Amino acid sequence: MTTWQGWQHFATTPPPAPPQPGQAPRSREERLAYHSAFVTVRTPAIDALARHVRTLMILGRHQTTTARPSLIVTGPAAAGKTTALLHVGRTCHLAHTHRNPAPPGRRQAQVPVAYVLVPPGATAKTLTTEFARYLGIPVTTRMTQAQITDAVCHTYNTAGVQLVLIDEIHRLNPRTTTGAEAADLLKDLTERIYATFVYAGIDVTTTPLFSGVRGAQLAGRATLITCSPLPARHGQTHPFTDVITDLENALDLQHHRPGTLPRHHAYLHQRTAGRIGSLTRLIRQAAITAITDGTERITKTALDAVQLDHLAEQQTRPTRRR
Template identity: 30%
Template sequence: MSREKLIRVFGPGVAEAVTQPVDPPLLTTREGWDLAASRRLAPLKRADWAPKGTEVGPRDPRLMYHAEMLPVVTPALWRGLLDARRQLRKNRFRSIGRATDMIIDGDRGTGKTTLLVQIGRGFQGLIESDLGSDPNRIPVIYVTVPPERESNLHWSLPLAEFLGLNHTLNPDDRNRRTADMTEAVAHVMRQAKTRLVLIDGINRIQDNEIAAAFSYFEALQDRTNVTFIFCGTGAREIVHEARYDKRRKNLPDVVKGKTYFSDLPMLWAGVIPYGNDWHSVVQGFEEDLCLYDHKPGTLLKLSKYLHQRTGGYIASLSDLICQAAQEAIETATENEPEAITKRLLDDIRIGRGDSR
């Protein structure tokens, strides 16, 4: 399956492609999510570049583009999108029992949220392509774990915020008291044909909150028939504990003592070892650069150096290349080419033990 089909291509029902917005969209709102989901994931056309030598302003399109660039197909992204597509295709037309949820786990900086968002974008594109455009349909909800998680009220609020529901009991109340929005959320999700809920930052749930949180998810799932995808470092253990460990004494003997870590599909995001996969990722970044003087193959020749600098973490690699590309655009002169060089990369500071 090609990169185009996995990441970039959407059906005719999806909103017209847009360029990078002036302000990054807030994914936890419906408007922000739809804007991100409809954005064309492709490098800027050369015809849209400012002429070489033009003074670069703070909102130059190429500066904005290189702040994030495009999702490069790492092994985790490739496999995760493929597995999710198969699972969601199956879940979509099942009516008996709960849909099979999924888990995205891995170390920090390995691309978990990127995978989560791309799964959501792809599913929304599939629905729009199949059923056509409908302003009342909300196929995907993206939320992060709320700062307070003691009750159903707290869990209902990020969902209500995404759906644009007013959850304030009395707007004039100085304390801005809020109501448990579960009933309203479930009703809107059913009416809007929501089928996928993305929960990011699941690692923020504390041990004593796990049982209540997942009881809430299961109750909501029973009423809406949605699929949940739980994303965060340690998500596997968190979900497994919620489903079994606290209730193991009540399980049938045939189930007790099982050693599997999860009975749900696991989508792993890991460090990329040095080798062909790493070279492919570096090449992906290089192909998406929009720099006047960058010579193809330059980054690929620095592949080992880039791995040493980043430890194989995709987030660190993206941070390094994006900063270097922006710096190359801003500092280019007649004597200084607009290109990423090792000298420029050496001057960029990133994390992961990069102490120079």
């Protein structure tokens, strides 16, 4: 998805759909593929991000003298940051293309969304090159940093990019010379590209990205959206159980009993520490196992047999000290 062609394919391909009443049963292979991809359930973080993106895109639409307000999605690993980023990006892409259909003879009128990954050990030049690669802007070894930046800004504005999504922002370290140059580049791009910038990274506020003068500038322009682990209870609501229910309703298993997973909400919360990424992986793996072994249902025993990601396993099954 870090090229326009890849992003367009992602954004325009219908997401996996749960089984519908009256629909013909899907084959075993179709159901395995479905649970492998699975649905994206709405979470408080996705709702908050979508609301803020809409507002800031309107706010910055006619702002040309300074950098537009931006957003930072932060939180621990496996908390759903990238999922939220991609979901909002796809929604923006589809809304724009619906309002602005391509003229006759052209596949696409504009490029509304860009998605860029910060490369490991990013320098200003490697980061700019990632921006260029997304739109297929030719970059040669003889080009200077300024020339690449000029080409990127001109092409992005000409293409009509309105939303720039930058993932893995925690890889930037402004305390190093190269990291500081890369951070300065991002500030330059936000002032020259007429788009709303949304960043995502692991626990960004605890990284050097928010330290020093550069960090103060970023903090002064960016709204923070936190993707925290879902609490078992929040006031009178039960966010974690609500997500479990949504995931269970999306299952395509022949013999699964509705209500089984919500009944095990306490176990599932302990097992995943409330992380949406770990939870969806656990349920997807259990569903795939249920199809392959023929049981076609998810039980607590089946859930307990799933080997989860190391982060979740360390949380729930700590090694005993001798």
